[in-house]
Amino acid sequence: MLRAENVWHTYENGREALKGVDFEMGEEIVALVGQNGSGKTTLAKHFNGLLKPTRGRVTVDGMDTREHTVAELSRVVGYVFQNPEHMFFEENVFREVAFGPRNLELSEEEIEKRVKWALRVVNLEGYEDRVPYSLSGGEKQRLAIACVLAMKPKYLILDEPTTGLDARNAAGVIKVIRELREAGHGVLLITHDMDLVLELAERVVLLQEGRKVFDGPTEEFFSIDLHDYGLEKPELLRISEKLGIGFVRSVPEVVKALLGGSR
Numbered sequence: 001m002l003r004a005e006n007v008w009h010t011y012e013n014g015r016e017a018l019k020g021v022d023f024e025m026g027e028e029i030v031a032l033v034g035q036n037g038s039g040k041t042t043l044a045k046h047f048n049g050l051l052k053p054t055r056g057r058v059t060v061d062g063m064d065t066r067e068h069t070v071a072e073l074s075r076v077v078g079y080v081f082q083n084p085e086h087m088f089f090e091e092n093v094f095r096e097v098a099f100g101p102r103n104l105e106l107s108e109e110e111i112e113k114r115v116k117w118a119l120r121v122v123n124l125e126g127y128e129d130r131v132p133y134s135l136s137g138g139e140k141q142r143l144a145i146a147c148v149l150a151m152k153p154k155y156l157i158l159d160e161p162t163t164g165l166d167a168r169n170a171a172g173v174i175k176v177i178r179e180l181r182e183a184g185h186g187v188l189l190i191t192h193d194m195d196l197v198l199e200l201a202e203r204v205v206l207l208q209e210g211r212k213v214f215d216g217p218t219e220e221f222f223s224i225d226l227h228d229y230g231l232e233k234p235e236l237l238r239i240s241e242k243l244g245i246g247f248v249r250s251v252p253e254v255v256k257a258l259l260g261g262s263r
């Protein structure tokens, strides 16, 4: 479980970014949403210890983040940052993915196994000798996920994982996230993309000015007035409402509902 109990966070300049947030997630896909500056990144950074609560408590599978180092917590919680290309520094893809496992002091054999596995999951097999900077945007995004996956963390935090990707690459990342969930990982998705939330999230947590203002199933989230929070309902849901077919997550579901209704 990733758990935040009455977490407050004040930055050094006095900015109160979190004001008493309670949060909990297990092996599920949770979307963390809210307007710019609402505190999403600040909250997420508490789960791998990059930030510590000013007040309150954060635990990762029972470990208090104040009592553990970022290195220790990173074994359990992997964090893929937005614009991950800035984090690459090795000369080739193999070394880049091997960096994390090498720090875990695993055997060369185990490191190689993990690199191969992680590259396979993200569909980058055969890229081992490529220079990370020479990859396309979508490939870089998937490489960043592979780097974190190779550490085999139970939870993954993904910050805008599909932003800037074309439809095909975004679909590739979405597939990886689904597979991770099925394999028993928890995924925390920080995003502004309501289509992605509709497609993937099981639960949504909405922040506004450092406070949690909604926490519940995705279907319930899309039934609240999102305009109040500067968010837009996905086109697909607006269409399905006009058609009177209720909550759907994909175009095939719309088709199914329409065909079912005409019988």
Ligand SMILES: Nc1ncnc2c1ncn2[C@@H]1O[C@H](COP(=O)(O)OP(=O)(O)OP(=O)(O)O)[C@@H](O)[C@H]1O
Pocket (backbone or CB within 6 Å): 011, 012, 013, 015, 016, 017, 034, 035, 036, 037, 038, 039, 040, 041, 042, 043
């Ligand atoms: N290092 C910092 N020092 C001071 N204030 C900060 C720092 N990082 C973030 N903030 C402030 O804390 C508040 C919350 O920021 P945060 O990055 O958590 O929001 P966010 O919801 O992730 O926003 P976005 O959608 O723009 O990424 C904002 O007002 C931001 O300006």
